[in-house]
Amino acid sequence: MTDNVAMIVRLRGTARAWVWAVLLFDLFVLVVWAASGGGSFWPIWVWLPTGLAVASAWWAGAAPTRFARQAGEAVLVSLFLIGIWAAAGGGSFWPVWPIAVLALGMGLQAVTRRAKSEERVEELTQSRAGAVEAAESQLRRIERDLHDGAQARLVALGMNLGLAEQQLGKDPEKAQAHLTEARAAAAAALQELRDLARGIHPPILADRGLEAAIGALATHSGVPVTVHVELSGRPPETVETAAYFVAAEGLANALKHAHASRIDIDVHEREDAIAVRVLDDGRGGAAESSGGLHGLRQRVEALDGSLRIASPDGGPTVIEAVLPCVR
Amino acid sequence: MRAVIAEDLALLRDGLTRLLRDNEIEVVDAVGDGDALVLAVLRERPDIAIVDIRMPPTFRDEGLRAALALRERVPETAILIISQYVEGTYARELLADGRGGVGYLLKDRVMDVDAFVEAVRRVADGGTALDPEVVAHFVGRKDRLADLTPRETEVLALMAEGRSNAGIAESLVLTVGAVEKHVASILQKLRLPPSQETHRRVLAVLAYLDSGP
Numbered sequence: 001m002t003d004n005v006a007m008i009v010r011l012r013g014t015a016r017a018w019v020w021a022v023l024l025f026d027l028f029v030l031v032v033w034a035a036s037g038g039g040s041f042w043p044i045w046v047w048l049p050t051g052l053a054v055a056s057a058w059w060a061g062a063a064p065t066r067f068a069r070q071a072g073e074a075v076l077v078s079l080f081l082i083g084i085w086a087a088a089g090g091g092s093f094w095p096v097w098p099i100a101v102l103a104l105g106m107g108l109q110a111v112t113r114r115a116k117s118e119e120r121v122e123e124l125t126q127s128r129a130g131a132v133e134a135a136e137s138q139l140r141r142i143e144r145d146l147h148d149g150a151q152a153r154l155v156a157l158g159m160n161l162g163l164a165e166q167q168l169g170k171d172p173e174k175a176q177a178h179l180t181e182a183r184a185a186a187a188a189a190l191q192e193l194r195d196l197a198r199g200i201h202p203p204i205l206a207d208r209g210l211e212a213a214i215g216a217l218a219t220h221s222g223v224p225v226t227v228h229v230e231l232s233g234r235p236p237e238t239v240e241t242a243a244y245f246v247a248a249e250g251l252a253n254a255l256k257h258a259h260a261s262r263i264d265i266d267v268h269e270r271e272d273a274i275a276v277r278v279l280d281d282g283r284g285g286a287a288e289s290s291g292g293l294h295g296l297r298q299r300v301e302a303l304d305g306s307l308r309i310a311s312p313d314g315g316p317t318v319i320e321a322v323l324p325c326v327r
Numbered sequence: 328m329r330a331v332i333a334e335d336l337a338l339l340r341d342g343l344t345r346l347l348r349d350n351e352i353e354v355v356d357a358v359g360d361g362d363a364l365v366l367a368v369l370r371e372r373p374d375i376a377i378v379d380i381r382m383p384p385t386f387r388d389e390g391l392r393a394a395l396a397l398r399e400r401v402p403e404t405a406i407l408i409i410s411q412y413v414e415g416t417y418a419r420e421l422l423a424d425g426r427g428g429v430g431y432l433l434k435d436r437v438m439d440v441d442a443f444v445e446a447v448r449r450v451a452d453g454g455t456a457l458d459p460e461v462v463a464h465f466v467g468r469k470d471r472l473a474d475l476t477p478r479e480t481e482v483l484a485l486m487a488e489g490r491s492n493a494g495i496a497e498s499l500v501l502t503v504g505a506v507e508k509h510v511a512s513i514l515q516k517l518r519l520p521p522s523q524e525t526h527r528r529v530l531a532v533l534a535y536l537d538s539g540p
Contacts, residue, residue, distance in 0.1 A: 147381070151411050152336050158438030159342045163349060166440045185338075 015057060022050050044087045052080045067113055074102040131302030134295050145196050153189035157182050205244050209234050214247045214265055221255055221263070229267040235274055239325045242303055243267060243276045249296045250278025250319040258282025258317055270322070273305075277320040284315035293319075328451055331371055332357040333364035333390055334379040334409075339434070343377065346437065350444045359383065361393035368397050368404055375451040379434075380410040380417070391417055398424060405451045409434050413461045419536050422455070427529050430456030430489065449489060455529060456489035462535075472535065474516045482509040487532040 029043040055076050063069035081095035164178035197203070205213035211229035218225035234240060247265050254260040260282035267276050288294055288309060300307045300321045311317040330352050334340040337359075344354045356367040360382045368376050376397065382389040394406045398421075405428035408421065413433055421429045430450040436458065437443050446456040462484050472480060478499075485495045496506045510528075517534045519527045 144386070147411055148336060152339055155411070155434045155437065156338050156342050158435065159339075159346060159440075162438045162440035162443075163346060166349070 015061070019054050019057065022054055026050055044083075048080060048083045048087065051083075052076055067109065070109065071106055074106050078102060127298075127301040127304070130298035134298035134302065137295065142196065142200065145192070145199075149192035149196065150189045153185045153192060157185035157189065160185060201241065202244065205240065210240055210243055210247075210267060213244050214267070217248055217251055218263075218265070221251060223255060223260060223263060225251065225263045225265060227265045231267065231269055231274070235323075235325045238303060239274060239323050242299055242305070242323055243274055243321070245299060246276040246296060246307075246319065246321040246323075247278060249292050250276075250280075253286055253292060253319070254278065254280035254282055254317065257286060258284065258311075258315065260315075260317075272324060272326060274323045274325050275320065276323070277318065279318050280316060282315050282317060283313070284311045284317050285313050286311035286317050286319070296321075328375070328448065329353045329355050329371065329373040330447070330451075331355060331364065331367045331373045331376045331404075332378075333359070333361070333367075333376065333382065333393070335359045335382045336379075339379075343437065346440060347377075347444070347447070350440070352444070352447065361389040364390070364393045365397060365400075368401055372401065373404055375405040375407055375447060377407045377409060377447065380408060388417070391420070395420060398426075398429075402426070405429065405453065407432065407447060407450045407456065409437075413458050415461060415536060418457060418461045419533070422529060422533050422536065425530055425533065427453040427455055431461055432456060432458045433460055446489065454489055454491075455487075455532060457487050457532065459488055462487045472517075475513060479509050479513050479516070482506060483513055483531060483535050486510070486513075486528055487535050 026043070026047055029046045033041070033043045056073055059072040059076065060069060063072055078095070078099045081098055085091075085093065085095050160178045160182035164175040164182065167175040167178065202213055202216075204216050210231065211227070214227050214229065218227050235243065247267070251263060251265065254263050258280050260280035262281045264279040265277070266279075267274065269275075286293065286309060288297065293309060297307045300323065303323055305321055305323040308318070308320045311319075328351075330347055332340060332343050332347075332354060334343060334357070340357050340359065344357050347354050355371045355373055358364050358367050364376065364378060376394065378390045378394045380388055380390045390410075391408060394408060397404060398406060406421065407430040408417070409432050411434050413431065418431050421431055428450060430446060432443075432446060436446070450456050472483070475483065481499060482495055485498055490498065492503055492506045492510060495501075496503045499506070501509075513531055514527050517531055519530050519534075
């Protein structure tokens with residue numbers, strides 16, 4: 001009885017009221033049977049189906065997984081059949097047949113489930129390794145860019161200042177030339193740091209979202225680019241950043257390799273996902289072995305998304321990513 | 328004085344060339360990778376080669392490897408390594424043969440033109456120049472230097488940078504005589520065999536670097 005109470009408490013709202021109604025009805029049937037003088041215990045034929053309904057309603061809410069729910073339902077149906085068999089006075093144990101079919105079904109289900117989960121584990125292992133590798137190579141690239149870029153410019157800047165200092169008393173004109181170069185080196189270092197920062201996470205993306213950030217990419221491209229972004233709100237940050245880099249990498253690819261004259265970038269919502277598509281009218285032949293697109297795939301797959309690259313020789317090239325996104 | 332420069336970034340290669348020329352050091356060749364450096368040094372036999380560590384094609388320690396090879400093949404050419412980062416291990420490798428004529432400085436040091444040119448001349452003359460950053464890596468790891476007094480450790484750290492006794496005296500506000508006494512005491516405590524002064528100083532520096540784990 002306490003189990004029954006516990007199971008009822010787990011149900012909510014209308015479901016709970018419905019269960020109480022069923023149990024009261026069962027009690028009422030018992031009272032009717034007793035009042036009518038007993039005899040053959042016919043209320044069992046009411047109790048069995050209502051019991052099955054209540055138990056499966058409870059289990060549907062309590063089962064931890066879909067598989068557990070199905071297995072539990074199979075067990076309940078089996079018990080129900082055995083109950084009918086017992087209430088009908090026993091005899092040849094016919095429920096063995098439907099129960100065998102149910103067991104076979106659940107067995108098959110378990111086998112395919114296992115295969116599927118192994119496949120999924122494999123997939124996750126790969127995408128995780130890919131994500132780690134992508135992060136690693138990005139860090140290496142940033143280190144290289146700093147070393148050859150801003151750091152070198154700052155050394156040159158310091159060197160020019162040192163030379164200017166040395167020449168100040170002796171040859172003011174030469175000192176002036178060194179100072180001019182120093183200022184140019186400082187400007188170049190700032191520019192490189194800005195570009196690097198934008199490559200890591202463009203500030204406009206954080207400030208204004210995808211449409212503005214992709215729009216900014218498009219204006220700097222020098223080729224007609226149409227940007228169409230249709231989103232009901234801002235996606236989670238990781239998805240937004242990945243979507244931006246799909247657009248950025250697709251655009252860079254179209255400009256650098258495809259010699260495109262028109263580029264379309266389209267971002268729209270799908271059910272629980274965001275799709276980003278970059279289409280160009282260039283000469284095609286985009287190869288994923290090129291670092292950029294490979295890195296992009298790793299980035300997308302790390303978020304459990306998928307990337308499709310179609311680029312036949314002669315074009316056009318379509319790069320499309322679908323990024324799952326639970327709000 | 329004749330110098331060869333190996334630096335892959337044109338911006339810095341040209342800058343260095345100009346800096347040295349402005350300071351009466353003749354730059355006989357300026358190259359951009361390790362192989363070209365070896366060829367240039369074999370051909371020119373300069374007094375000093377100023378070498379960047381990271382160069383093509385591997386962009387790892389290309390320059391250092393070329394420099395170590397040159398130490399054996401052309402012992403009369405001094406080596407000054409310049410880099411945007413310092414590694415104690417690299418300093419040890421450079422000093423391993425116990426001879427002078429090596430230096431290892433951060434590229435930042437070119438900003439103080441006079442001090443940099445002074446370091447170039449010192450290394451070319453068979454002295455040493457270790458960046459204070461390299462030396463700082465080893466401060467506090469002095470198990471093998473346990474016998475030295477704190478003052479002697481300070482003196483040794485400055486010796487490691489390549490400073491002369493006069494330079495050390497100035498930096499620690501001591502008399503040259505006092506520094507000489509400390510140096511003699513250091514050399515004795517490290518049980519360095521009596522030989523040419525420069526050689527013993529390099530060995531003392533090496534002991535200092537080796538005292539790290």
